[in-house]
Amino acid sequence: DTEVTQTPKHLVMGMTNKKSLKCEQHMGHRAMYWYKQKAKKPPELMFVYSYEKLSINESVPSRFSPECPNSSLLNLHLHALQPEDSALYLCASSPQLAPLEQFFGPGTRLTVL
Amino acid sequence: GENVEQHPSTLSVQEGDSAVIKCTYSDSASNYFPWYKQELGKGPQLIIDIRSNVGEKKDQRIAVTLNKTAKHFSLHITETQPEDSAVYFCAVASNTDKLIFGTGTRLQVFP
Numbered sequence: 001d002t003e004v005t006q007t008p009k010h011l012v013m014g015m016t017n018k019k020s021l022k023c024e025q026h027m028g029h030r031a032m033y034w035y036k037q038k039a040k041k042p043p044e045l046m047f048v049y050s051y052e053k054l055s056i057n058e059s060v061p062s063r064f065s066p067e068c069p070n071s072s073l074l075n076l077h078l079h080a081l082q083p084e085d086s087a088l089y090l091c092a093s094s095p096q097l098a099p100l101e102q103f104f105g106p107g108t109r110l111t112v113l
Numbered sequence: 114g115e116n117v118e119q120h121p122s123t124l125s126v127q128e129g130d131s132a133v134i135k136c137t138y139s140d141s142a143s144n145y146f147p148w149y150k151q152e153l154g155k156g157p158q159l160i161i162d163i164r165s166n167v168g169e170k171k172d173q174r175i176a177v178t179l180n181k182t183a184k185h186f187s188l189h190i191t192e193t194q195p196e197d198s199a200v201y202f203c204a205v206a207s208n209t210d211k212l213i214f215g216t217g218t219r220l221q222v223f224p
Contacts, residue, residue, distance in 0.1 A: 004156075031210075040217070041216075041217075042202050042214035042215065042216060042217055043157065043202075043214055045211055045212070048210060048211075050210075055210065056210060056211065090156050090157070092156075100145075101147065101159055101162060102147075102159070102212060103159060104149075104156035104157045104158070104159075105156050106154075106155055106156045107155075107156045
């Protein structure tokens, strides 16, 4: 298996909802990333996990809460989001950190109403 | 911090022509330079990368060149095809574990 999968593909949520995004890879990669991408912009790094530990948090608001339950799985828990949080959320993985090839999933298109 | 500039922002070519996209960076410690292709509705796909100890790398119709002295690197696509139409992002990394992306180039290849 040589891909990163993300679910769901699309998500619409209200500002009071709680939802989660899921990312999975079975390539044995030990680093996993969350990015946010607005339309016509490059991906912006949010979080980095290395060996299941959070190593980088790019000053992301606490309404985004990452979790890495095991080496293959990465979640992003969402709570009390704002309409401006609507974006494409991308997950990526790489064999290790600094700096190696990152492989991206297809993303979750999030709309906050 | 690192600053990556990418030009042009849009590029239109006829099928069969070549396309060149250029990126400049500011941090001389940067040592890894990937290029990503992003098609509509999809995640970025790594298409080629180069490290600072190499000046050029080629993979079929795609090549990347790196000029460390001038701090710029370029993506070259030869014999372009309509399926090459996409947004292309350059990126730069050092040992800080972060990729810094350029602003993107929308490439359109007309049949």
